[in-house]
Amino acid sequence: MELFDRNGILIARPDFLWEGVRLVGEVDGRWKYDELLRHGETSADVIMREKRREEAIRQAGYWIVRWDWKAIVDGTVASLVRQAILHQAAALGIAAPLPC
Structure with missing residues (x-):
């Protein structure tokens, strides 16, 4: 995935991108x-x-959620991502794309 700024300049190739809630x-x-x-x-x-x-990503209007291997192993990554999606949906004033 590629993420561009408002001028069409490539600023990042994030690991994950949820465009609907502007989350990386x-x-x-x-x-x-x-x-x-x-x-x-x-x-x-x-x-x-x-x-x-990271600042360029934020300036392009995206929130960033980060996790490491420990979060994957201990199973907290799903919760981190879910909370970030809910946060972004609320900030954007849209319905959360996940079941709450």
Whole structure:
């Protein structure tokens, strides 16, 4: 999936996108940040680049929900996503697309 800003510029390829409620889902892990490390960069550089990316997503009008492997293993990821969808539906003034 690709996410564009209001000018049509690609700002992100999120892991998950629920367009109807303007929600982006991101899976986090240490491996992800290691893979994003470019030659000569530090971990702090990667984190700051990710923060700028996240801000661009927010400026495009999307909410972001993040989870890691622990949330998948302990089963809390479904609740995190559900709550984010409900939050966004309420913020947008639309009916929640999930059974409550």
